[in-house]
Amino acid sequence: xxxxxxxxxxxxxxxxxxxxxxxxxxxxxxxxxxxxxxxxxxxxxxxxxxxxxxxxxxxxxxxxxxxxxxxxxxxxxxxxxxxxxxxxxxxxxxxxxxxxxxxxxxxxxxxxxxxxxxxxxxxxxxxxxxxxxxxxxxxxxxxxxxxxxxxxxxxxxxxxxxxxxxxxxxxxxxxxxxxxxxxxxxxxxxxxxxxxxxxxxxxxxxxxxxxxxxxxxxxxxxxxxxxxxxxxxxxxxxxxxxxxxxxxxxxxxxxxxxxxxxxxxxxxxxxxxxxxxxxxxxxxxxxxxxxxxxxxxxxxxxxxxxxxxxxxxxxxxxxxxxxxxxxxxxxxxxxxxxxxxxxxxxxxxxxxxxxxxxxxxxxxxxxxxxxxxxxxxxxxxxxxxxxxxxxxxxxxxxxxxxxxxxxxxxxxxxxxxxxxxxxxxxxxxxxxxxxxxxxxxxxxxxxxxxxxxxxxxxxxxx
Ligand code: AMP
Ligand code: ZN
Numbered sequence: 001x002x003x004x005x006x007x008x009x010x011x012x013x014x015x016x017x018x019x020x021x022x023x024x025x026x027x028x029x030x031x032x033x034x035x036x037x038x039x040x041x042x043x044x045x046x047x048x049x050x051x052x053x054x055x056x057x058x059x060x061x062x063x064x065x066x067x068x069x070x071x072x073x074x075x076x077x078x079x080x081x082x083x084x085x086x087x088x089x090x091x092x093x094x095x096x097x098x099x100x101x102x103x104x105x106x107x108x109x110x111x112x113x114x115x116x117x118x119x120x121x122x123x124x125x126x127x128x129x130x131x132x133x134x135x136x137x138x139x140x141x142x143x144x145x146x147x148x149x150x151x152x153x154x155x156x157x158x159x160x161x162x163x164x165x166x167x168x169x170x171x172x173x174x175x176x177x178x179x180x181x182x183x184x185x186x187x188x189x190x191x192x193x194x195x196x197x198x199x200x201x202x203x204x205x206x207x208x209x210x211x212x213x214x215x216x217x218x219x220x221x222x223x224x225x226x227x228x229x230x231x232x233x234x235x236x237x238x239x240x241x242x243x244x245x246x247x248x249x250x251x252x253x254x255x256x257x258x259x260x261x262x263x264x265x266x267x268x269x270x271x272x273x274x275x276x277x278x279x280x281x282x283x284x285x286x287x288x289x290x291x292x293x294x295x296x297x298x299x300x301x302x303x304x305x306x307x308x309x310x311x312x313x314x315x316x317x318x319x320x321x322x323x324x325x326x327x328x329x330x331x332x333x334x335x336x337x338x339x340x341x342x343x344x345x346x347x348x349x350x351x352x353x354x355x356x357x358x359x360x361x362x363x364x365x366x367x368x369x370x371x372x373x374x375x376x377x378x379x380x381x382x383x384x385x386x387x388x389x390x391x392x393x394x395x396x397x398x399x400x401x402x403x404x405x406x407x408x409x410x411x412x413x414x415x416x417x418x419x420x421x422x423x424x425x426x427x428x429x430x431x432x433x434x435x436x437x438x439x440x441x442x443x444x445x446x447x448x449x450x451x452x453x454x455x456x457x458x459x460x461x462x
Contacts, residue, residue: 002356007253017221022060024220026212028229029065032092033073035275039266042259042302043226045293048105052402053355064215065108069115071204075191085191099276102286104404112211120210121202122195125182133243137173139185139198145178148239155231180236182206205236223250256298262305288313291405295361320408321458322372326392328422334385344395347371351399
């Protein structure tokens with residue numbers, strides 16, 4: 001049984017998708033006015049873990065991640081640099097996709113861009129106007145919150161709090177301060193669309209309602225984001241979508257807590273603001289960053305420090321050395337053992353149970369460490385058989401589909417080098433240190449350096 005904490009009910013609930021073997025999921029994506037920062041990646045890594053876990057659990061996942069390429073910030077950037085909106089945002093869209101690869105984040109099924117879905121947004125706004133949930137003032141169109149009694153059900157804010165929401169200067173014509181813009185009338189700037197509802201551009205919230213329902217249907221399974229998205233963004237998405245369709249919009253809302261740097265909110269003025277690129281330029285290992293962002297439970301705040309990054313680098317190095325060590329045993333003689341099978345079954349069960357409990361990553365990862373330590377005990381005593389090594393590799397590959405940290409991203413070594421490394425491991429075990437050193441020197445002469453770690457031997461190119 002899978003359970004997730006649903007922000008809507010503030011409880012852990014059993015997860016039952018609408019269709020038996022399929023999960024439809026929507027993730028609020030980047031606003032492409034700058035490079036994404038590591039706080040954003042905390043959210044994207046959590047969503048990646050969720051996506052991969054659901055596939056591991058046997059579901060087909062259809063996932064949408066939007067790209068917000070029109071808003072105040074992208075418009076300001078394009079005007080500043082004297083570019084078209086597309087020219088300005090393309091650079092950051094490309095960078096975003098490169099960043100996804102650096103962190104091994106799985107691609108969504110669809111990455112719809114707001115500027116390519118204006119028609120869908122216009123249709124939705126027209127529907128809201130027809131049903132009396134929206135009104136026009138000075139060319140802009142606003143959502144009438146008083147027409148949607150369920151407003152506040154996600155954020156659990158009370159009415160009075162919502163009534164005190166601040167209004168932008170250009171929105172003073174609204175009926176009520178808390179009403180929000182669905183469509184903004186064109187001003188002086190050159191970025192607007194001529195449409196049935198006038199000349200203007202969409203507000204931010206409407207894009208997520210229009211694009212999620214286009215690709216996932218009027219009701220879908222999961223919607224995610226960081227906690228800052230709960231109010232007003234997701235609250236407004238619910239209002240627009242449910243007012244338009246008369247149906248429940250989303251069944252499970254999952255939100256991750258924020259990333260802090262050295263215990264503080266990240267901000268440019270404090271000098272503790274990092275994009276992923278800043279960290280990679282400093283030489284940080286992207287897989288270690290992925291590990292660090294993934295291994296704090298998504299609903300707990302994540303404190304990013306230099307020390308925690310160092311620890312993650314060590315852990316990733318150890319796990320990858322373990323994986324390589326097992327690979328070196330693949331050609332060993334011998335059959336399957338009961339012992340290895342028992343360890344695999346127990347780790348496999350523990351891993352699945354951990355993640356099934358609202359993505360309890362600590363519990364899932366601790367199962368892997370226990371497994372590594374059990375197999376290392378065998379390796380200390382005996383030579384691992386090729387059949388057992390094969391089973392372990394298959395198991396590690398399978399769980400790596402979810403966590404993507406174990407299998408090193410390295411070239412495959414030629415077979416004769418692997419045999420030498422394997423022979424050296426055997427020589428060391430038999431205390432034939434002369435032969436072991438001979439092999440080490442021979443490999444060093446070929447540019448391969450060996451490092452003996454507590455989890456086995458790892459190689460690097462000189
Ligand atoms: P934005 O580009 O600001 O719309 O943010 C994209 C995603 O990153 C949203 O899901 C936000 O909730 C999330 N996010 C922004 N800042 C942080 C942070 N410091 N920690 C975790 N998630 C964040
Ligand atoms: Zn959104």
